Amino acid sequence: MERFDAVVIGGGAAGLGSAYRMAENGMNVLLIERGENVGEKSVYGGRIYSWVFEKYVKGFQDAPVERWVKKERLTFLDERESVSIEYSSDETCSFVAILTKFNRWLAEKVEDAGGLVVSGIKVEDVRLNPLRVVADGEEIGCDAVVIAEGVNPMLAMKLGIRSDWKPEEVAVGVKEVFKLSESEVNSRFDVESDEGVANLFVGYPVFTHGGGFIYTNRDTISVGMVVRVDSAMKNKIEVYDLAEKFRAHRDVAGFLKGGSMIEYSAHLVPEAGIKGVPDALHKDNVMIVGDTAGFVLNRGFTIRGVDFAFYSGVLAADSIKEAMDGGDAGLAGQIYERKVRDSAIIGELEKFRKALDVLENTRFFNDYTRMMVEIMRGIFDVKEESNRLYDVVMEKSRGRKIRMALDFLSAFRGL
Ligand SMILES: Cc1cc2nc3c(=O)[nH]c(=O)nc-3n(C[C@H](O)[C@H](O)[C@H](O)COP(=O)(O)OP(=O)(O)OC[C@H]3O[C@@H](n4cnc5c(N)ncnc54)[C@H](O)[C@@H]3O)c2cc1C
Incomplete structure (x- = not known):
C-alpha cells in the first residue's frame, strides 16, 4: 500500500491551499482531483480577495490575474430602470481571475513545491483505523486526510462530519462568459487594461434572495445570476430563465452587445454563513475545508469563498505539520479545530452572523x-x-x- 503524510481530496482552492502549504513545508502530500484536469470543475462569479495569496504563495505576482478590481458597483434594478452606487479607487484588495486557470496555476505551484497532483480520479471512500483513502480501487495509507470536495459533501457526510445542505442554506448560480475585445471591455466599463470592475445587482429579475453579477476579465466578461434554492423552489423560478432575463435588461445588455457566449456553467454555493458550519470540523485525523465546511461569507455586496477556501486549506496543512512535529500526528484534527475557531474565517462568519437576518x-x-x-x-x-x-x-x-x-x-x- 502506498503511503503519504497526507492525502488531500479535491483540487479547488481549498485542496490546493492545503497541498501547496504541505509541499512547501517538505511534507509528502498527494492531492486527488476527480476532474480530468485540475480547475475544470471550478465555478464561481469572478473576484478573489488577494490577501491570502499575497501572504502564502511564493511568486504570486506571476498568477493569472485578469484585472485588479478598481471599481465596485452595486446596481438596483427594476424591470426597466436602475440605480447604481459606484466606488472607484486606485487602491485594490481583489482581482478578477478565471478560476479554472487560477486553480491550474496553483496546481503547478503544488507540483513545483514537490507535491503530487493526480487528476481524473474520484476518491470513493475514506476509511478510519487505520486511515486510508480509497481511489481507483486502491487503498492509500496516510497520517491525515483533508476533505476539500466542495459544496457536495459526499465523503464528509459518509463519515458523519457534516450533514447535507437544506434548500435555504445554498444558492444555485449560473455563469456565462462572453467574448469581447480588450478595448471593448475597457471602453464599455470605462477602465484601463489592467483595471477591473465588480458589479453586483439586486432586484430584477429575481426580486428575492439572490442577485446578478458582472465581472470584467481581460477580454471577456463573466455574467451570472444566483438564487437561493428554497426561493427558487417556492417561486417556481428556473435560474436559467432568470439569467436570460437579466442579460436582456437594458442596463446589462449594453455590456454584452456583439459578444459571443463562450462558456456556460452552473454550481451551488453555500449561503448559510456561520449557521452552515458544522459543530465539529474533523473526525479523528480527517478534516474538512472550504465549501465542504461552509466557509463562504455573503454580505450582499461582497462574497468571500475562494480566499477562505485557500486559507482553511493552509490551516489544515499547518495543523498536520504541528501534530507531526510534536510527535503525535493523530492530534492534527484537534489542532485544526482550534486553529480554525481562532482564525479570521470563523471570526468573520461570526461578525456577520446578523447579515444572514x-x-x-x-x-x-x-x-x-x-x-x-x-x-x-x-x-x-x-x-x-x-x-x-x-x-x-x-x-x-x-x-x-x-x-x-x-x-x-x-x-x-x-x-
Ligand atoms: C455562482 C457562484 C459565484 C461565486 N462567486 C464568488 C466570487 O466572486 N468570489 C469568491 O471568492 N467566491 C465565489 N463563489 C464561491 C467560491 O466559488 C467557492 O467558495 C470556492 O470556489 C470553494 O472552493 P473549494 O475548493 O472549497 O471547492 P471547489 O472549488 O468546488 O473544489 C472542490 C473540488 O473537489 C473535487 N472533488 C469533489 N469530490 C471529489 C472526489 N470524491 N474525489 C476527487 N475530487 C473530488 C471537485 O471536482 C472540485 O474540483 C461563488 C460560487 C458560485 C457557485
Missing part, C-alpha cells in the same frame, strides 16, 4: 429596490414642474416608514 428579508430585494428606482425617477423627472426630494421620499415611503427605519437599522448593524 438582513439578507433573509426579501423587502431589500423587492420593495426597497423598487422604491429606490422610483425615488430617482421622481427627482430626475423634470417637465414643466419638478418634484422636491422630500415630497418624493415621503410619497414613496408612505405607510412603511417605521418598518423601513427598522429594516435599514438592522442592515446598518448587520452588514
Whole structure:
C-alpha cells in the first residue's frame, strides 16, 4: 500500500491551499482531483480577495490575474430602470481571475513545491483505523486526510462530519462568459487594461434572495445570476430563465452587445454563513475545508469563498505539520479545530452572523429596490414642474416608514 503524510481530496482552492502549504513545508502530500484536469470543475462569479495569496504563495505576482478590481458597483434594478452606487479607487484588495486557470496555476505551484497532483480520479471512500483513502480501487495509507470536495459533501457526510445542505442554506448560480475585445471591455466599463470592475445587482429579475453579477476579465466578461434554492423552489423560478432575463435588461445588455457566449456553467454555493458550519470540523485525523465546511461569507455586496477556501486549506496543512512535529500526528484534527475557531474565517462568519437576518428579508430585494428606482425617477423627472426630494421620499415611503427605519437599522448593524 502506498503511503503519504497526507492525502488531500479535491483540487479547488481549498485542496490546493492545503497541498501547496504541505509541499512547501517538505511534507509528502498527494492531492486527488476527480476532474480530468485540475480547475475544470471550478465555478464561481469572478473576484478573489488577494490577501491570502499575497501572504502564502511564493511568486504570486506571476498568477493569472485578469484585472485588479478598481471599481465596485452595486446596481438596483427594476424591470426597466436602475440605480447604481459606484466606488472607484486606485487602491485594490481583489482581482478578477478565471478560476479554472487560477486553480491550474496553483496546481503547478503544488507540483513545483514537490507535491503530487493526480487528476481524473474520484476518491470513493475514506476509511478510519487505520486511515486510508480509497481511489481507483486502491487503498492509500496516510497520517491525515483533508476533505476539500466542495459544496457536495459526499465523503464528509459518509463519515458523519457534516450533514447535507437544506434548500435555504445554498444558492444555485449560473455563469456565462462572453467574448469581447480588450478595448471593448475597457471602453464599455470605462477602465484601463489592467483595471477591473465588480458589479453586483439586486432586484430584477429575481426580486428575492439572490442577485446578478458582472465581472470584467481581460477580454471577456463573466455574467451570472444566483438564487437561493428554497426561493427558487417556492417561486417556481428556473435560474436559467432568470439569467436570460437579466442579460436582456437594458442596463446589462449594453455590456454584452456583439459578444459571443463562450462558456456556460452552473454550481451551488453555500449561503448559510456561520449557521452552515458544522459543530465539529474533523473526525479523528480527517478534516474538512472550504465549501465542504461552509466557509463562504455573503454580505450582499461582497462574497468571500475562494480566499477562505485557500486559507482553511493552509490551516489544515499547518495543523498536520504541528501534530507531526510534536510527535503525535493523530492530534492534527484537534489542532485544526482550534486553529480554525481562532482564525479570521470563523471570526468573520461570526461578525456577520446578523447579515444572514438582513439578507433573509426579501423587502431589500423587492420593495426597497423598487422604491429606490422610483425615488430617482421622481427627482430626475423634470417637465414643466419638478418634484422636491422630500415630497418624493415621503410619497414613496408612505405607510412603511417605521418598518423601513427598522429594516435599514438592522442592515446598518448587520452588514
Ligand atoms: C455562482 C457562484 C459565484 C461565486 N462567486 C464568488 C466570487 O466572486 N468570489 C469568491 O471568492 N467566491 C465565489 N463563489 C464561491 C467560491 O466559488 C467557492 O467558495 C470556492 O470556489 C470553494 O472552493 P473549494 O475548493 O472549497 O471547492 P471547489 O472549488 O468546488 O473544489 C472542490 C473540488 O473537489 C473535487 N472533488 C469533489 N469530490 C471529489 C472526489 N470524491 N474525489 C476527487 N475530487 C473530488 C471537485 O471536482 C472540485 O474540483 C461563488 C460560487 C458560485 C457557485
